[in-house]
Amino acid sequence: MKEYNFKEIEKKWKDFFASQKFVENPSKKNFYLLEMFPYPSGALHMGHMRNYTIGDTYKRFLEMNGYNVIYPMGYDAFGLPAENAAIKSGVDPRKWTFSNIEKMMSQQKQMGLSYQWDRVIITCEENYYRWNQWFFLKFLEKGLAYRKKAPINWCPSCKTVLANEQVHNGKCWRCEAEVEIKSLEQWFLKITSYAEELLNDIETLDWPERVKLQQKNWLGKSEGVRIKFPLETEGFVEVFTTRPDTLWGATFMAISCNHPVLEKIAENQKEEIENLKKIALTQSEEEKEKHGVKLSVKAINPVTGEKIPIFAANFVLMEYGTGAIMCVPAHDKRDFAFAKKYNLPVRVVINPPGENLNPEKMQEAYVEEGIIVNSGKFNGKNSKEAISEIIDFLEEKKLGRREIQWKLRDWLISRQRYWGTPIPVVYCEKCGIVPVPENELPVKLPQNVRFTGSGNPLEKCQEFVNTKCPKCSSPAKRETDTLDTFFDSSWYFLRYLDSKNENLPFDPKIANKYMPVDQYIGGIEHATMHLIYARFFTKVLRDLGLLKTGEPFKKLLCQGMVIKDGAKMSKSKGNVVSVDDILENYGADAGRLFILFASPPERDLEWSDEGIKGCVRFLNRFWQLVQFAFSDEKGEKLPQKEKDLLKLNLSRTIKKVKDDLKNFQFNTAIAAIQELLNFVQKLKNLYSNFEELKETSKILVQLLHPFAPFITMELAQSFEIPLNKFPEYDEKIIKSSQKEVVIQVNGKLRGKIFANESESKDDLLKKALEKEKIKKFITGEIVKTVYIPGKILNIVVKY
RNA sequence: GGGGGAGUGUCGGAACUGGUAUACGAAGCGGACUUAAAAUCCGCUGCCCGAAAGGGAUUGAGGGUUCGAAUCCCUCCUCCCCCA
Numbered sequence A: 001m002k003e004y005n006f007k008e009i010e011k012k013w014k015d016f017f018a019s020q021k022f023v024e025n026p027s028k029k030n031f032y033l034l035e036m037f038p039y040p041s042g043a044l045h046m047g048h049m050r051n052y053t054i055g056d057t058y059k060r061f062l063e064m065n066g067y068n069v070i071y072p073m074g075y076d077a078f079g080l081p082a083e084n085a086a087i088k089s090g091v092d093p094r095k096w097t098f099s100n101i102e103k104m105m106s107q108q109k110q111m112g113l114s115y116q117w118d119r120v121i122i123t124c125e126e127n128y129y130r131w132n133q134w135f136f137l138k139f140l141e142k143g144l145a146y147r148k149k150a151p152i153n154w155c156p157s158c159k160t161v162l163a164n165e166q167v168h169n170g171k172c173w174r175c176e177a178e179v180e181i182k183s184l185e186q187w188f189l190k191i192t193s194y195a196e197e198l199l200n201d202i203e204t205l206d207w208p209e210r211v212k213l214q215q216k217n218w219l220g221k222s223e224g225v226r227i228k229f230p231l232e233t234e235g236f237v238e239v240f241t242t243r244p245d246t247l248w249g250a251t252f253m254a255i256s257c258n259h260p261v262l263e264k265i266a267e268n269q270k271e272e273i274e275n276l277k278k279i280a281l282t283q284s285e286e287e288k289e290k291h292g293v294k295l296s297v298k299a300i301n302p303v304t305g306e307k308i309p310i311f312a313a314n315f316v317l318m319e320y321g322t323g324a325i326m327c328v329p330a331h332d333k334r335d336f337a338f339a340k341k342y343n344l345p346v347r348v349v350i351n352p353p354g355e356n357l358n359p360e361k362m363q364e365a366y367v368e369e370g371i372i373v374n375s376g377k378f379n380g381k382n383s384k385e386a387i388s389e390i391i392d393f394l395e396e397k398k399l400g401r402r403e404i405q406w407k408l409r410d411w412l413i414s415r416q417r418y419w420g421t422p423i424p425v426v427y428c429e430k431c432g433i434v435p436v437p438e439n440e441l442p443v444k445l446p447q448n449v450r451f452t453g454s455g456n457p458l459e460k461c462q463e464f465v466n467t468k469c470p471k472c473s474s475p476a477k478r479e480t481d482t483l484d485t486f487f488d489s490s491w492y493f494l495r496y497l498d499s500k501n502e503n504l505p506f507d508p509k510i511a512n513k514y515m516p517v518d519q520y521i522g523g524i525e526h527a528t529m530h531l532i533y534a535r536f537f538t539k540v541l542r543d544l545g546l547l548k549t550g551e552p553f554k555k556l557l558c559q560g561m562v563i564k565d566g567a568k569m570s571k572s573k574g575n576v577v578s579v580d581d582i583l584e585n586y587g588a589d590a591g592r593l594f595i596l597f598a599s600p601p602e603r604d605l606e607w608s609d610e611g612i613k614g615c616v617r618f619l620n621r622f623w624q625l626v627q628f629a630f631s632d633e634k635g636e637k638l639p640q641k642e643k644d645l646l647k648l649n650l651s652r653t654i655k656k657v658k659d660d661l662k663n664f665q666f667n668t669a670i671a672a673i674q675e676l677l678n679f680v681q682k683l684k685n686l687y688s689n690f691e692e693l694k695e696t697s698k699i700l701v702q703l704l705h706p707f708a709p710f711i712t713m714e715l716a717q718s719f720e721i722p723l724n725k726f727p728e729y730d731e732k733i734i735k736s737s738q739k740e741v742v743i744q745v746n747g748k749l750r751g752k753i754f755a756n757e758s759e760s761k762d763d764l765l766k767k768a769l770e771k772e773k774i775k776k777f778i779t780g781e782i783v784k785t786v787y788i789p790g791k792i793l794n795i796v797v798k799y
Numbered sequence B: 001g002g003g004g005g006a007g008u009g010u011c012g013g014a015a016c017u018g019g020u021a022u023a024c025g026a027a028g029c030g031g032a033c034u035u036a037a038a039a040u041c042c043g044c045u046g047c048c049c050g051a052a053a054g055g056g057a058u059u060g061a062g063g064g065u066u067c068g069a070a071u072c073c074c075u076c077c078u079c080c081c082c083c084a
Helices: A006-018 A046-066 A082-089 A093-110 A124-142 A191-204 A209-220 A244-249 A259-267 A268-280 A333-342 A381-397 A492-498 A509-514 A529-543 A579-585 A588-597 A609-629 A640-663 A666-687 A693-704 A709-721 A731-736 A762-772
Strands: A029-035 A067-070 A145-155 A158-162 A181-189 A222-230 A236-241 A252-254 A292-298 A307-312 A325-329 A399-404 A424-428 A434-437 A467-468 A475-478 A519-523 A556-559 A563-564 A739-745 A750-756 A781-788 A794-797
Touching: A006 A093, A006 A252, A006 A556, A006 A588, A006 A709, A006 A762, A029 A509, A046 A067, A046 A509, A046 A519, A046 A556, A046 A579, A046 A588, A046 A640, A093 A579, A093 A709, A124 A529, A191 A529, A209 A244, A222 A325, A236 A244, A236 A252, A236 A325, A244 A381, A244 A579, A259 A268, A259 A292, A259 A492, A268 A292, A268 A307, A268 A434, A292 A333, A307 A333, A325 A333, A333 A399, A381 A399, A381 A579, A434 A563, A519 A640, A579 A588, A588 A609, A588 A666, A588 A709, A609 A709, A640 A666, A640 A693, A666 A693, A693 A709, A750 A762, A762 A781, A762 A794
Parallel strands: A029 A067, A029 A519, A252 A307, A519 A556, A739 A794
Antiparallel strands: A145 A158, A145 A181, A222 A236, A222 A292, A222 A399, A252 A325, A292 A307, A424 A434, A424 A475, A467 A475, A739 A750, A781 A794
């Protein structure tokens, strides 16, 4: 008998799996299955392996159930690591990236992933990023892209811009110099104009609740009111608040140190305010202490008529709301702390139910809802319920108006980096900002640049920077910023569908046929950024007439992390398991099987070397059994009872595996197959090569195929087992089978009786009472019996 | 600080809609094969009492609803993730 040699088998079939093409059978339904494409950082890690194993298993299952499945793969190839490698070791980012892609692709092929490789896209290739530029121009035309000043992290020693994650405790990650905040003109996309729609459409998505919630929080819609506070001199300052129920308790006001009103009312305090600005810039939100400069001019609380002090404060942002807030120390934590520090009055306007707060004795702000006091005609009302009434009152008196605020900011897409999509605009002294005409795309990334680690290499590349104005042909300069790589990943799923199109990013007819993506699989870390940007992009493309759908991903599965020794795998912890080692030592089938078996997909997966050995053992037993079934070995006849039981178990297992796979419950599906194998093996030990063993093995091979494609493919070829259809089960056999009914006395297990589901309660009770083991617990009068057919009979006895 | 998720044997994890808690796998123990080991195969294996038959307690802690709770409700504890 042939031994199971995974190396030989996997080598034999990997190219076959990698050469699969999408064949559209019009009588079958289409299904678009998508996995998040990787950043080509070097080699696959276990998180990738988990993501793709889930996808490929599901894809094979769908195909066996009669779907045409679109299953593409690509590489998110622009980004910082390539550029950092160039700075560090002088390698060309392009070469670095492509050699990583080659490595990762070969690993993916070794895993047996059956991607349609003819669709592959690599975002750093011209035929991809030119369409980024094309989209940028469309955004510009539609008024959805604009320039404005925005703060960036600047390392004065490396002379470069840093991403947030490259700033560690206010210092540059590479040279540890203090990071400065600089203000630069940068490009933004107006994602905020889609905020309302992005929020409303969340309801239509079949996504995990926690991701939907994270998106809602990220968008951060708050309904409130804009209130005018007159100044004692002249003019007014507007504040935005979601808590107008506390307006009567506003005893001071805080405004941003960049607030324009300061020009008028704080001329004599300029120096103090400048000092405050410095604190605001250098400290991160977390460690920032609340500082304020008391202004000489006071404001008037519009409902109490009281004069209240104004502070320029470092914790009020000009970007959010109106750049000014009303402060209610009694009912807001931050205001309370500030009031204590500067010795400001605290006035209670909301009492907890059944209690009267004493402002002098309060240790902390009372932020909950309660009963309104000290607020004129609203006294005695519930604070939360009264909010809307109070806003009506303010609108009526022309003191304020209803307003909606969002936490969502416009999307900053400028990166002062080389390795990204050049933003296709030109700066001309005469014409200003001029978009590069469509027919001149792509604006190519120059190849001969130097990476010094200081500044953006594009700025120093003269043949790139110097150009002619497309409008007036006078000398002009190119934009040297490149696009955020989230731009690339916001539409890649559309390019897959028509990856070779030379005239358009994709043909709308083709996209409309397959969009939206039916199932998207990826990590939870993308719950906000990528998944919001892609949704936004899709809506814009819909409004450009390129797409019918406004939502890209119908269903989403977020897989958990792969951990080892209780911690996330990372180089610094030294607990990284290499994908190459797994494939080399245990094989792709065993690796896939273990990943799916060890934990349900959405939960974290604890890696275990012992665990994967268990999967190797299972595959070995599986191989041996099927080989034996198709050998010349003779067997005995199965007794009728065993025959029936085998039939029942087959149907039950097929049903369970099918149902579980539909719900991504791979772990229990595999357990069911193992259970079946254990059962069949016991029959084999007793009856050797019994007649039904061949048919049973065939079903086992078919059931296991989506999980372990190599071993099953090899067996299928040897013994002519079709793998194009998922096996079928007989519902009748499952329904009519006898079930073990549990007999309880007062809720405690006292015995078991086999019975049909049609068995009557009285008959079963009679049978139960005949049993000595059960009878002895009936020590009093039977008050009640509860019978769930096929499950339990509970006899309730009174003592 | 805000939001979310999770606590079940020695470990990873099962348990349908409230209905046999611990499926499946790992580890452990015993046996077979072997000169020996590994591999493989067979059997046992959550805890307490008991020689056994059997019985009792048990799903982070405490309480409640119910004939019946890992599952539903309340209070509390611990861990993880995301956002700030």
